[in-house]
Amino acid sequence: MTNGDVERRPSNGERRAAARDKARQLRDAHRKQERRRRAVVRSSIVVVVLAVAAVVAVVIVSSIHPPSHGPANMASDGILIGKGMKAQRTPATAPDAKPVVNKPxxxxxxxxxxxxxxxxxxxxxxxxxxNADQIGKLVDSGAATVEIHPIPLLASHSAGTKYSLRADNAAACVANYDPNSFWEFNRQLFENQPKENTAGLTDAQIKQLVKRAGVKDxxxxxKCIDDSRFDSWAQNALDRTLTxxxxxxxxxxxxxxxxxxxxGKQYQGSLTDPDEFRAFIVKAQADTYSTQKPTPTPTPTATSNG
Known part of the structure; x- marks a missing residue:
């Protein structure tokens, strides 16, 4: 610029045009930013919806308990033990088979x-x-049978470890491979019973009780315990009892x-008085006898002397 030149300032119109152009640029930038924000929000919503759907699917699938083969020797959903503490042998039940009720x-x-x-x-x-001792003596002598139905009713009461379900699975594994050891394994589980609302015994500790019970195989x-082989069966058996x-x-x-x-009569007496339970057994047996129709006495037939 020479000394004779005069600096030209933008006119009011030019300043307004520049301001409008700057405002347009800001609006465009804001719209782009808003579109990006909305895209991120939509993506986040999709992720959340998919996550919720996955959780719901898991809950639904878990609650259905897909059918699985039951253990051998527990066709009634329980194991029947008789004279000499020998278990009744039954084949493994098919996934959709109904329990076979034992006839007393x-x-x-x-x-x-x-x-x-x-x-x-x-x-x-x-x-x-x-009552284990007196029940065991009655069963061993042949005076009684005992049918034991393990059910995982308190699976949610063991600090997340599902101890009831794991113990039930272990009992079913014993019934499947060495049913004559079931009575002793059942006793071991109760002799070493953990407190409710604790983590319960570990699988390794349960296996020690399997050894202590003298299980042969x-x-x-x-391996059956490790595989949780009869978990689904145990939960379905529980569902059947609740229904x-x-x-x-x-x-x-x-x-x-x-x-x-x-x-068939429900015992509702003391759980810690063996004499009361023994008296209930005697009464229940007497009641069963009294309901039986007496066998008709044959009427003598007169014979001719000649």
């Missing part, structure tokens, strides 16, 4: 004892530890454990 002795000569128990249930532990039982009815009784459905039946 209608004459009452052999007392039928049926228990529905949870290995974490403290009241079940009280009953089992109080330990390796197969150990009901309870076979060979007037009990409509399971409402708590232990459920103890003697010749």
């Amino acid at each position: 002795d209608a004459t009452g000569a052999t007392v039928s004892i049926v228990t529905y128990i949870d290995y974490l249930c403290p009241y079940c532990g009280e009953f089992e530890r109080t 330990y390796d197969s039982v150990s 009901g009815p309870i076979p060979n009784s007037s009990v409509k459905q399971l409402k708590g454990t232990p459920l103890v039946l003697v010749n």
